[in-house]
Amino acid sequence: MSKHVILSADNECSVYRVPDSVAASFFELCDTFHRNAKTLQIHPREWHGAVVFDETDFIEYLNEKICGDEKCVFVEKIGWEYEKEKWPEQYRKCPHYNF
DSSP, X not given: OEEEEEEESSSOEEEEEEEHHHHHTHHHHHHHHHHTHHHHOSSOEEETTEXXXXXXXXXXXXXXXXXXXXXXXXXXXXXXXXXXXXSOGGGTTSOEEEO
């Protein structure tokens, strides 16, 4: 079984299908990655001394270090709108995290 989550990094919102185990601790996983991105990124990047990452780095981390056989999968982009009421109906109740 899997669930949908919405991720963004001050860019377009992206829908991902994640395993139930990831969905159950979604915000904790997001917060941990956000606070520790430099050490948790699979391919860390810096720009002028600052750590740079986006939701694709988070998904890569989940798939490599957290998920077992069931991986997180990109579903679609739903645009730049951050207000859930303006998202497609099927995603309005999905958790959202903006890095």
